[in-house]
Amino acid sequence: MDIATVNALPFEDFVNLLGNVVEKCPIITAAVWSRRPFLNFTALEAAINEFIDDLPESGKEGILRCHPDLAGRDLQSGTLTRESREEQAGAGMDALNSADASRMTRLNEEYKERFGFSFVICARMNDKANILRQLSERCQNERALERARGIEEVKKICRLRLQDLVRTDAPNKL
Ligand SMILES: NC(=O)N[C@H]1NC(=O)NC1=O
Numbered sequence: 001m002d003i004a005t006v007n008a009l010p011f012e013d014f015v016n017l018l019g020n021v022v023e024k025c026p027i028i029t030a031a032v033w034s035r036r037p038f039l040n041f042t043a044l045e046a047a048i049n050e051f052i053d054d055l056p057e058s059g060k061e062g063i064l065r066c067h068p069d070l071a072g073r074d075l076q077s078g079t080l081t082r083e084s085r086e087e088q089a090g091a092g093m094d095a096l097n098s099a100d101a102s103r104m105t106r107l108n109e110e111y112k113e114r115f116g117f118s119f120v121i122c123a124r125m126n127d128k129a130n131i132l133r134q135l136s137e138r139c140q141n142e143r144a145l146e147r148a149r150g151i152e153e154v155k156k157i158c159r160l161r162l163q164d165l166v167r168t169d170a171p172n173k174l
Contacts, residue, residue: 122156
């Protein structure tokens with residue numbers, strides 16, 4: 001879909017098509033609809049990022065909490081969103097050996113216990129070894145730093161999901 005098509009979408013279609021670019025946070029998509037028309041892909045992405053940046057810290061933590069654990073319960077029970085399932089499978093999260101799976105579960109719990117929100121990393125930009133290493137290292141960070149790191153990763157996930165849906169090249173004919 002090109003940006004002109006995005007700009008012409010009624011609210012319901014806009015949210016149906018783009019509502020999960022930030023995992024389980026369609027309110028973000030619903031909010032940026034009122035910023036149309038977008039000049040290009042970058043302007044649409046910037047509107048989403050600005051909305052996120054303007055949230056209070058509790059809102060940013062809420063976004064992190066909406067993300068399912070990597071290799072977690074939702075993956076086991078088949079209740080991940082389509083986007084998350086594909087991302088996690090691409091990083092091999094659905095095919096961990098039992099030692100790695102236990103380590104991931106233990107570290108995810110430790111992380112949540114320490115910070116009160118989930119560990120988030122862009123799975124499409126990392127492999128299994130990298131994810132496990134970062135999860136272990138990031139458990140040691142300060143809460144405010146980790147909140148900011150998690151949100152950076154949310155924005156990377158969002159950009160890749162948007163790129164799957166919206167062409168990045170053609171500018172809008174305004
Ligand atoms: N917890 C977490 O990072 N989840 C995710 N990462 C990603 O790329 N897709 C997700 O669902």
